[in-house]
Amino acid sequence: MSGDLSFFFYPKSVAVFGSFKEGAIAYEILRNIVEGGFDGKIIPVNPKGGTVEVAERSFEIHEKLDEPVDAAIIAVPAKIVPSLIDEIGPLIKGAVVISAGFSEVGNDALEQELVEAARKHGVRLIGPNCAGIFGVHGKFFGSFEVRVKPGGLALISQSGAFGGAALAMGNDEGIGFSAFVSYGNASDLNESDFLEYFADDENTRAIALYIEGVKDGMRFMKALRYATSKKPVIILKAGKSTSGAKAAASHTGSLAGSYEIYRAAFKQAGAIEVEEMEEVFDAAKAFEMYPKAGKRVAVITNSGGPGVLATDKLERLGLEIARLDEGTVEALKSFLPPQCSVKNPIDLIADADYERYKRTVEAVCRDGNVDSILVICVPPIFIPSEDIARAVVEADCGKPIVANFMAGELVKGGVELLENAGMKNFPTPERAARALFWLSRR
Amino acid sequence: MSGDLSFFFYPKSVAVFGSFKEGAIAYEILRNIVEGGFDGKIIPVNPKGGTVEVAERSFEIHEKLDEPVDAAIIAVPAKIVPSLIDEIGPLIKGAVVISAGFSEVGNDALEQELVEAARKHGVRLIGPNCAGIFGVHGKFFGSFEVRVKPGGLALISQSGAFGGAALAMGNDEGIGFSAFVSYGNASDLNESDFLEYFADDENTRAIALYIEGVKDGMRFMKALRYATSKKPVIILKAGKSTSGAKAAASHTGSLAGSYEIYRAAFKQAGAIEVEEMEEVFDAAKAFEMYPKAGKRVAVITNSGGPGVLATDKLERLGLEIARLDEGTVEALKSFLPPQCSVKNPIDLIADADYERYKRTVEAVCRDGNVDSILVICVPPIFIPSEDIARAVVEADCGKPIVANFMAGELVKGGVELLENAGMKNFPTPERAARALFWLSRR
Structure with missing residues (x-):
């Protein structure tokens, strides 16, 4: 076990090192921390001193760090990072080194110096050459990446750019995050440490991991098994193909190794391996809502085609x-118009309103042959999508429900209503189906 | 051949039959026609007469049709449709029957009456039980579905709801449409007629077809082969699985038949079969831009991870x-910083600006080993995505380029700039790769 890393993700105080000119990395990180509503102590540090204005607040820039803080975020030139760590080591518990110019460009000696300085003072390191970290429930946005909504997903990314893009796209997808960490060169803490930490983090309901390769396979397997015993772990492995593996080697220096070995290892450890980026979002949304679901699905729709898809x-x-129970079929027949199809997929036809959806969801939910429900809505012009969304949200049903409301702008209101009630929407019937597939794999 | 259907998609005059109360189907269609900027004659018809206000214009409602028009859009109760067609038959070339309540609910006799009335007067029929049609370049939006931007895709859908959802989502995806037709019960014109018509329509660069089943396989194969000889035809077949086929049978009454037979037929005819809804969008976007592309791809990226994906x-x-030519590698080395990777995938690293992207695209484009280019951009905070988009658009390159700019809100400006230049954006690296895959299938 790597111990408690909460001083990184729930810090009480933080120092930021670098340039505080507008647009500079350290300035942007400071801005994110302040605008994100962090309510601990924030200390900008630069030998030149002065003041910096951020989000209508003014901060004195300290010439040096002169009091203890939980975490330091460092965005100064690579060559002075080791001596800085040596200097502030006694005052900090952990350092996030954003600065690039270490082993990723061949400067192995400089990275070794950095690691030794940290070890000397018992300081834990994230990075170098990373995009920073978020502890969303601690309102701590220690990265220049776009801020995200609080929720249940912890995203661990070996690639900073992948992580940044996934956070921004996660906002659009309606994903809520507990944490984000880009661990760059992994000079000290690596994917295994974060898997173990987030396995025990009470705000994290699922973990998503982007990796190109791991250095210590045994350690990784142990950490992965531990994490999957506690919650779902979604993995996107890059460098699966011959050319991809070569590219990964020159990108993160990862020996991607044989993909078949990774694949078998993920499976053995009980992780959810997805094939592409978009599936990370689908799986994350599914697991943010439900820990798992059985295989027998009922489909409820107001439009035949999407139901067939x-x-x-x-x-x-x-x-x-799912093969519906005779009692369920009779119950449905008792209140549905005769044009509706009471066989699964259940077609409520275009004029299905709040009542028709709600009663159907409830009747199907009571069926012992049904494990989960996929609700599709393509709103006709005369029924607002909000009505159907309300029916789904208000239906008395304790089984997993996955929603596919679709038609762009036309379902915006309904999707918003679903999301405010903690129910994610999937943009196509197939992606909703895939969400249920991931849930059935736990 | 089914002859010229341009009186449907480029009408000079149109009559709409039904109720013109706000919210009623005929009213909504009239509104769409008026707001869409149709500049031909528009005649609302209802026996009660009166006037209707739409989009700040006032229309007299005719008690009956008393002059010739190209097309009639009909949204009156099913049982009076055959007599209406018999009455107005001498005045119209074609009728789009929105009204439901025919063979899809077992009223085969009523549908037969409808067909006979139309045949008697040489009137061609779309529907009944359909969502209507768009002729986008004729500014004719003869449907209650959401209006779309003009472009190269003709969408033919057996399912009205699928069509409506795909149009609305197509707007979000940046797809431009030439036409849309929901053909419902296909009592007269069917998928084969529309395939043949759009094959010859000069504004249509690609055709997308959603089908559950076809009634006349020989005719369909002939039409499909004709269409694919002219332009790409993207097919999404629903009812592929056992349960899906059963559902399709109760939805559109299609005998879905063995999927294997359909699959072989699509392949033999040279159509592009996609597996799910989202792939229709990806393929449509690709073919709206390019007729085809070779298999050898160069990847240019500013972020390693997405390049590997x-x-x-x-x-x-x-x-x-693609294995880059030695000359290309030397050329790239001459202007790229040493940290960049000049092997394919080419990693321009995070600080890549306009110049670096533009020169790289141009150098790679000149390489005889390269058929097409996939450009990835995850913008760092200090470089606006617009700069990179401009580089891609302004690069002197005649080969197909597919773009994947990603990071949600952060790339909105860049994506807009691409789209205004006719270049579609794909939201993930994998979807961009798939776009190139579809292009390589022609």
């Missing part, structure tokens, strides 16, 4: 189109 | 990571 995908993924 | 996907899809 969902059914095709579910079957292709190895899920089952 | 693109490379993995390209290789998995059977494309080749």
Whole structure:
């Protein structure tokens, strides 16, 4: 175990080192910390001193750090980082080194110096050459990346750019985050340490991991097994192909190794391996809502075509189109118009309103043959998507429900209503089906 | 051949039948036609007469149609549709019957009556039980579905709801449309007629087809072969699985038949079959830009991780990571900083600006080993995505370029700039790779 890293993700005080000119990295990080509402102590440090204005607050820039803080964020030139760590080591618990110019460009000796300086003082390191960290529930946005909404996903990324893009896109996808860490060169803390830490973090419901390669396979397997015993771990492995593995080697210096070995290891450890970036979002959304779901799915729709597409995908993924109990079929017949199809997929036809959706969800939910429900809505012009969203949210049902409201602008209101109630929307029938597939893998 | 259907998609005059109360189907269609800027004659018809105000214009409602028009859009109760067609038949060339309540609910006799009335007067029918049509370049939006931007995609959909959702989502995806047709029960004109028509429509660069099943396989194969000889045809077949096929049978009454037979037929005819809804968008975007592309791809990126993901996907899809010519490598070395990777995928690293992107695209484009280029941009905070977008747009390159700018809000400006220059953006590296895959299939 790597011990408690909460001084990084829930710090009480933080110092930022670098240039505080507008647009500079340290300035942007300071701005993110302040605008993000961090309510601990914030100390900007630069030997030139002065003041810096951020988000209508004015901070004195300290010429040096002269009091203890939990974490230091460092964005100064690479060559002075080791001596800085040696100087402030006695005052800090951990340092996030944003600065690049270490082993990733061949400066192995400089990185070794950095690690030794940190070790001397018992300081833990994230980076160097990283994009920083977020502890979202501690309102701590220690990175220049775009801030995100609080939620259950901890994102661990070997690639800073992937992490940054995934955070920004996660906002659009309606994902809530507990934490983010870009660990760059992994000179001290690495993916295994973060897996173990987030496994025990009470605000984290699922972990997503982007890796190109790991250095210590045994350690990684142990950490991964520990994490998956506690919560879902979604992994996107890059460098799976021959050319991709070569590119990864020159990118993060990762010996990507045989993908088959990784693949078997992920499976053995019980992780959820996804094939592409978009699937990270789908799986993350699913696991932010539910820990798992069975294989027998009921599809409820107001439009035939999308219902058929969902059914095709579910079957292709190895899920089952639940065979409804006779009692459920009778119950549905008792209140649905005769044009509706009471076989699964259940087609409520275009004029389905709040009542029709709500009663159907509740009747199907009570069916012992049904493990989970996929609700599709393509709103006709005469029924607002908000009505259907409300029906789904207000239906009395304790089983996992995955929603696919679609038609761009036309479902914006309904999707918002779903999200405010903690229910994520999936943009196509197939992506909703895939969400249920990931849930069935736990 | 089904003859010229341009009176439907480029009408000079149109009559709309139904209720013109706000919110009623006929009212909404009238509104769409008026707001869409149709500059031909528009005649609302309802026996009650009166006037209707739409988009700050006032229309007299005719009690009956008393002059010839190209097309009639009909949204009156099903049982009076056949007699209406018989009455107005001498005055119209075609009718789009929105009204439901025909063979899809078992009223086969009523549908037969409708068909006979139309045949008697030589009137061509779209529908009944359909969502209407768009002729986008004729500024004719004869449907209640959301209006779309003009472009090269003709969307033919057996499912009205699928069509409506795809149009709305197409707007978000940056797709431009030439036409849309929801053909419902296909009582007269069907998918084969529209394939043949759009194959010859000069504003259509690609055709997308959603089908559950076809009634006349021989006719369909002939039409499909004709269309694919002229332009790319993207097909999404629903009802591929056992449960999906059963659902399709109750939805559109399609005998979905063995999917394997469809699949072989699509392949034999040279169509591009996609597996899910999202891929329709990706393929449509690709083919709106380019008729085809070779298999040898160069990847240019400013961020390692996403470059590796693109490379993995390209290789998995059977494309080749182009081996750059020695001359190209030397040229790249002459102006790129030493930290950049000049091997494909080419990593320009985070501080890549306009010049670095533009010169790289141009150098790679001149390479005889390269068929197409995938450009990735995850903008760092200090370089606006617009700069990189401008570099891609302004680079002197005649080969297909597919773009993946990503980071949600942060790339909005860059994506807009790309789209205004006719270049679509793909939201993930893998979807951009898939776009190139579809292009390589022609």
